[in-house]
């Protein structure tokens with residue numbers, strides 16, 4: 578499982594992670610000191626206990642598992658805009674959570690979903706540049722990464738907010754005779770825009786588009802650890818059809834993926 582630590586061998590070694598950064602912030606921090614975290618959003622200080630039970634942290638062998646926290650951000654700050662954000666562990670000034678301090682988007686921004694126009698290659702590149710840079714924490718050159726497929730299929734939907742592309746969905750048709758009623762779905766949002774319902778809106782629009790385009794079966798694969806995506810697909814009636822072992826390689830590790838599908842023509846039966 579993901580986790581950051583200070584790398585020390587000392588008995589006060591500390592590890593922690595932010596699992597969800599949205600209107601509700603969720604994470605865990607594991608160390609031997611006082612179990613609290615201190616969140617700061619703009620000029621507000623929000624101290625919270627970090628004592629909720631996390632079986633996944635305990636199963637990873639990191640402490641007794643009583644290390645989880647959540648922070649409900651102040652409702653009056655949920656204005657669809659970015660705010661300055663930091664999260665500290667009192668007594669451990671050397672420890673920082675990933676992407677901290679930084680910016681947090683609160684509330685739901687104004688957004689629009691459209692079919693991507695075939696000549697918007699630059700908007701796609703900009704999306705991938707930002708997406709991969711946020712995922713890897715390093716600037717990424719996307720010139721030759723081969724993501725032009727987004728502008729070539731004609732079935733890419735993009736979601737725009739704050740005057741840029743912040744997410745996309747792609748329905749990639751299967752090309753072999755006998756399989757052309759099947760489209761493979763991919764969907765992703767920029768990190769700051771997740772966990773606020775935009776994925777649901779984008780998937781809804783994508784399935785409507787799939788129906789209009791005459792597809793009968795939409796299929797996808799999803800990493801077994803990807804809770805947000807799995808929940809989204811479950812909610813939209815995708816059914817699990819099997820486990821693809823070691824299907825995904827992230828450059829370091831192989832991961833199992835579920836194969837899931839929804840048959841649109843069967844929806845009305």
Ligand SMILES: CC(C)(COP(=O)(O)OP(=O)(O)OC[C@H]1O[C@@H](n2cnc3c(N)ncnc32)[C@H](O)[C@@H]1OP(=O)(O)O)[C@@H](O)C(=O)NCCC(=O)NCCS
Nearest residue numbers: 764765766771772773774775776777799804805806808809
């Ligand atoms: C998968 C993804 C598109 C979902 O979009 P999203 O806007 O974050 O999801 P939503 O806010 O619409 O939430 C959809 C469901 O997931 C749940 N969810 C969101 N984040 C979650 C999390 N971290 N853990 C568990 N469930 C989560 C929501 O509660 C909601 O379920 P509900 O409707 O039953 O309440 C988005 O998280 C993403 O881009 N992830 C990275 C790329 C990716 O994994 N793509 C899919 C590859 S298969």
